[in-house]
Amino acid sequence: DQQVKQNSPSLSVQEGRISILNCDYTNSMFDYFLWYKKYPAEGPTFLISISSIKDKNEDGRFTVFLNKSAKHLSLHIVPSQPGDSAVYFCAASGRQTGANNLFFGTGTRLTVIP
Amino acid sequence: DAGVIQSPRHEVTEMGQEVTLRCKPISGHDYLFWYRQTMMRGLELLIYFNNNVPIDDSGMPEDRFSAKMPNASFSTLKIQPSEPRDSAVYFCASSPSTVGYTFGSGTRLTVV
Numbered sequence: 001d002q003q004v005k006q007n008s009p010s011l012s013v014q015e016g017r018i019s020i021l022n023c024d025y026t027n028s029m030f031d032y033f034l035w036y037k038k039y040p041a042e043g044p045t046f047l048i049s050i051s052s053i054k055d056k057n058e059d060g061r062f063t064v065f066l067n068k069s070a071k072h073l074s075l076h077i078v079p080s081q082p083g084d085s086a087v088y089f090c091a092a093s094g095r096q097t098g099a100n101n102l103f104f105g106t107g108t109r110l111t112v113i114p
Numbered sequence: 115d116a117g118v119i120q121s122p123r124h125e126v127t128e129m130g131q132e133v134t135l136r137c138k139p140i141s142g143h144d145y146l147f148w149y150r151q152t153m154m155r156g157l158e159l160l161i162y163f164n165n166n167v168p169i170d171d172s173g174m175p176e177d178r179f180s181a182k183m184p185n186a187s188f189s190t191l192k193i194q195p196s197e198p199r200d201s202a203v204y205f206c207a208s209s210p211s212t213v214g215y216t217f218g219s220g221t222r223l224t225v226v
Contacts, residue, residue, distance in 0.1 A: 002155070002156075006156075036215075036217075041219065041220075042219055042220075043216075043217030043218050043219050043220055044157070044205070045217070046214065046215065046216075089156065089157060091157075101159060101162065101170065102147075103159070104149075104156050104157035106153075106155065
């Protein structure tokens with residue numbers, strides 16, 4: 001049973017526009033959320049995270065929004081660049097589920113078109 | 115720091131054969147994780163260790179799968195006997211005590 005869901009397997013965006021990647025979770029005990037980025041033939045790399053005590057965290061072109069009541073988070077990339085083309089994984093963890101145990105979604109493949 | 119090192123990068127084996135995947139975590143990281151990536155389920159946690167001790171192996175699909183961590187710098191994931199449905203990319207990751215995974219580049223396993 002997937003506790004973290006990414007319902008869009010793929011997304012295409014024009015260079016310079018905003019990319020919005022969505023993620024839903026079912027376990028209300030999750031209190032820490034992360035986004036990972038994965039290029040082909042490489043392992044996922046950490047991108048940005050957010051604690052449940054916040055509703056927004058920004059790092060340069062990347063912003064993560066958390067809506068706890070809806071159990072939903074999103075990653076905004078603006079402006080999108082061709083180098084952002086990758087698979088993005090949403091992940092969640094919680095003290096009750098094991099703080100070091102990350103639950104991942106199935107990923108969304110982002111293609112930024114030059 | 116060389117990061118998390120996995121070997122081999124690719125493995126092709128025949129059904130029924132034993133397969134051993136290897137991982138060297140980042141020095142000083144107390145946690146080591148084995149994940150499997152498939153299209154249908156994304157990244158699934160198979161097992162994780164803390165200070166070389168297995169903590170949660172509930173994700174290990176069957177008795178055919180086993181993992182060991184004999185010391186702080188080495189871990190293996192073994193599949194015996196292998197089956198075609200085991201074909202996937204297997205990732206090892208390590209982290210310090212707080213959440214902050216570093217993944218290896220993965221081993222792409224193909225069982226024919």
